[in-house]
Amino acid sequence: MIRDITLGQYYNRESVIHFLDPRVKLVATLVFLMSLFISTNIFAYAFATLFLAMAIMLCKVPLSFILRGLKSLILLLLISVVFNLFLTPGETILSFGILHITREGLIIAIKMAIRLVYLVIGSSILTLTTTPSKLTDGLEKGLSFLKAFRVPVAEIALMMSIALRFIPILIEETEKIMNAQSSRGADFDKGSIVDKAKSLVPLLVPLFVSAFRRANDLAIAMEARCYSDSVSRTKLKPLAYKGIDYITYVILFLYIMLIIFTRYIKIDVGIM
Amino acid sequence: MPIFEVKNISFRYDKYDENASYNIDDISFSVDRGDFVALIGKSGSGKSTIVSHLNGLKKADKGDILYEGKSIYDKDFDLTSLRFKCGVVFQHPEYQLFSETVIEDVEFGALKKGLSKDEARLRALEALSFLGIENLKDEVPFNLSGGEKRKVAFAGVLVMDPDVFILDEPDAGLDSKTKNDFYMMIKNLNVLKGKTIVFITHNLDDVIEYANKVIVVNDGKVERCGNPTDILMNDELLRKCGLVEPYAIDIYNYLKNRGILIDKSKLRFNDIVQELNRVLL
Ligand SMILES: Nc1ncnc2c1ncn2[C@@H]1O[C@H](COP(=O)(O)OP(=O)(O)OP(=O)(O)O)[C@@H](O)[C@H]1O
Ligand SMILES: [Mg+2]
Numbered sequence: 001m002i003r004d005i006t007l008g009q010y011y012n013r014e015s016v017i018h019f020l021d022p023r024v025k026l027v028a029t030l031v032f033l034m035s036l037f038i039s040t041n042i043f044a045y046a047f048a049t050l051f052l053a054m055a056i057m058l059c060k061v062p063l064s065f066i067l068r069g070l071k072s073l074i075l076l077l078l079i080s081v082v083f084n085l086f087l088t089p090g091e092t093i094l095s096f097g098i099l100h101i102t103r104e105g106l107i108i109a110i111k112m113a114i115r116l117v118y119l120v121i122g123s124s125i126l127t128l129t130t131t132p133s134k135l136t137d138g139l140e141k142g143l144s145f146l147k148a149f150r151v152p153v154a155e156i157a158l159m160m161s162i163a164l165r166f167i168p169i170l171i172e173e174t175e176k177i178m179n180a181q182s183s184r185g186a187d188f189d190k191g192s193i194v195d196k197a198k199s200l201v202p203l204l205v206p207l208f209v210s211a212f213r214r215a216n217d218l219a220i221a222m223e224a225r226c227y228s229d230s231v232s233r234t235k236l237k238p239l240a241y242k243g244i245d246y247i248t249y250v251i252l253f254l255y256i257m258l259i260i261f262t263r264y265i266k267i268d269v270g271i272m
Numbered sequence: 273m274p275i276f277e278v279k280n281i282s283f284r285y286d287k288y289d290e291n292a293s294y295n296i297d298d299i300s301f302s303v304d305r306g307d308f309v310a311l312i313g314k315s316g317s318g319k320s321t322i323v324s325h326l327n328g329l330k331k332a333d334k335g336d337i338l339y340e341g342k343s344i345y346d347k348d349f350d351l352t353s354l355r356f357k358c359g360v361v362f363q364h365p366e367y368q369l370f371s372e373t374v375i376e377d378v379e380f381g382a383l384k385k386g387l388s389k390d391e392a393r394l395r396a397l398e399a400l401s402f403l404g405i406e407n408l409k410d411e412v413p414f415n416l417s418g419g420e421k422r423k424v425a426f427a428g429v430l431v432m433d434p435d436v437f438i439l440d441e442p443d444a445g446l447d448s449k450t451k452n453d454f455y456m457m458i459k460n461l462n463v464l465k466g467k468t469i470v471f472i473t474h475n476l477d478d479v480i481e482y483a484n485k486v487i488v489v490n491d492g493k494v495e496r497c498g499n500p501t502d503i504l505m506n507d508e509l510l511r512k513c514g515l516v517e518p519y520a521i522d523i524y525n526y527l528k529n530r531g532i533l534i535d536k537s538k539l540r541f542n543d544i545v546q547e548l549n550r551v552l553l
Contacts, residue, residue, distance in 0.1 A: 185384030
């Protein structure tokens with residue numbers, strides 16, 4: 001269960017998407033997320049699906065691995081779908097006692113579910129195909145124009161990448177503690193949902209303790225290598241755009257234009 | 273009936289790559305009650321992975337494990353009670369310790385087993401004094417030295433009074449006196465209380481000294497299973513598995529080359545001393 005959180009993990013493969021400049025991938029993720037929120041009709045969703053499917057195919061990360069990230073999301077998904085389904089006022093199409101499913105509710109629930117799922121898949125593709133150090137580089141360089149406004153871009157980028165890096169570390173740590181406890185008779189699978197939730201409580205204190213220890217170790221390691229924020233560091237592999245990156249920008253531009261264009265198509269297809 | 277029967281288990285860490293090879297492949301062996309079994313093999317051969325299957329912490333992708341004749345993968349098999357009966361000391365004790373104080377960590381298993389608070393505390397203190405570390409009881413486990421952590425981890429298993437002890441490199445990081453005491457204690461658990469011991473070690477002299485059965489692991493497969501002397505005298509096998517023969521065998525071979533034959537079944541330290549006395553005097 002804990003292992004199912006794929007957010008923030010890197011999956012090493014040789015693929016076009018892994019090869020892309022991190023700035024391109026950051027922009028692509030942003031564009032994709034934006035496109036989800038300006039999508040209004042079935043055509044837009046179809047294009048977004050196609051776009052996502054292409055990315056999944058090209059990145060060579062097994063689909064099962066990507067989908068695993070969704071498992072931990074099911075509860076959130078369920079709550080938002082149920083609330084939208086039953087609490088949106090409008091034209092009733094089905095009733096269970098005092099609960100009514102409305103046409104509008106159904107549409108919103110479906111859209112919501114699609115958006116949420118695509119959002120998670122889209123952003124996990126970014127982290128699955130980009131090492132934290134490249135991500136930091138990309139952020140740092142992509143946002144470097146903000147330095148003119150005295151924004152500490154390098155520090156922000158480093159903080160973000162460490163935070164991202166800590167997600168899998170925390171997951172690993174949780175798993176370790178669960179193993180240690182269950183090998184001495186703790187049971188995380190038995191009983192009702194309440195029992196299961198209760199059995200997680202004894203994990204929290206050791207988890208935080210070890211997270212602080214890890215953070216401390218990291219700080220010491222950085223200090224030992226004379227890390228300083230006042231020195232501008234050079235890069236082993238400076239970022240430089242290649243042909244494929246420009247092509248991707250063009251594709252991204254076309255894609256967002258297409259999505260915007262769909263807003264002007266007015267066809268009543270089914271419920272969408 | 274063997275206490276553990278491992279039947280053709282395979283396991284791989286990479287669950288999402290169908291083409292990845294298994295980290296351990298088609299492993300079979302059995303452990304009888306009262307056995308003192310050594311698992312040997314070079315680093316990365318899969319020893320730790322194998323033993324972490326025995327109490328169900330990892331689930332094999334293929335194959336089956338029987339505990340007292342019952343499959344531990346059966347739906348109604350009680351894994352929790354297996355974990356009380358089969359105590360595991362991990363290779364890295366820091367993976368095993370999670371509480372804020374040593375005493376709390378040690379009594380964890382006893383409390384889970386259903387003992388009252390007082391009883392669990394009593395047992396924990398007993399285990400700590402048994403290992404000579406009762407002075408550490410209020411320390412923070414993470415601040416201890418490597419060897420101290422190992423002892424605390426062992427104490428945490430001792431309080432559950434399991435039938436089987438699974439010890440992954442129990443001697444790593446211990447000073448030589450402590451190490452000897454430690455092995456004597458395990459030996460006593462084995463001989464006096466009939467506990468079954470499965471241990472992993474890189475020190476083959478300890479295998480000769482303590483084990484009555486050896487399992488040689490190489491590249492994720494069981495290379496050979498059997499009597500310690502036979503296996504450790506087979507230098508072709510040892511070379512193939514990247515192992516070096518223990519001193520006892522060296523001495524045996526050296527004497528043999530000089531025409532002095534000592535009893536093959538008497539290669540433990542005390543036996544060898546006696547044998548040498550016999551042949552030299
Ligand atoms: N958590 C893990 N994730 C992925 N691969 C792993 C993991 N743990 C071990 N492996 C791999 O499984 C193989 C067997 O590892 P294992 O720890 O069982 O070896 P070992 O025989 O105990 O070695 P050592 O003597 O160094 O302790 C190794 O190739 C290792 O790279
Ligand atoms: Mg090991």
